[in-house]
Amino acid sequence: MKRILLIRLDKIGDLICSMPVDQVSFLEGWDKHWVIAKGLGFVPENADPQRKFLELKKRRRQGISAKTQSLLA
Structure with missing residues (x-):
């Protein structure tokens, strides 16, 4: 199955x-x-359809790469 990782680390409206x-x-x-x-x-969680997601702190850039790579592996 093909995978896509969509990243949006800004505000709620965006x-x-x-x-x-x-x-x-x-x-x-x-x-x-x-x-x-x-x-x-x-x-x-409340979207229709509900989406799979991972929450990350914006200021903590260490570990982002490892977590996102594990999603795509």
């Missing part, structure tokens, strides 16, 4: 406006996973 991009027809059947800013998990 995340909400970006979420529909994972519903485009050419991504149908893909495993989609979002990386979002810590504290915004309620957005993908």
Whole structure:
């Protein structure tokens, strides 16, 4: 299965406006996973459809690479 990692580490409005991009027809059947800013998990949890996500602190850049690579492995 093909995978895509969508990263949005900014504000809630930008995340909400970006979420529909994972519903485009050419991504149908893909495993989609979002990386979002810590504290915004309620957005993908309550979206329709519900999204898979990982919350990260914006200021803590160490460990981001390892966590995101594990999602794509």
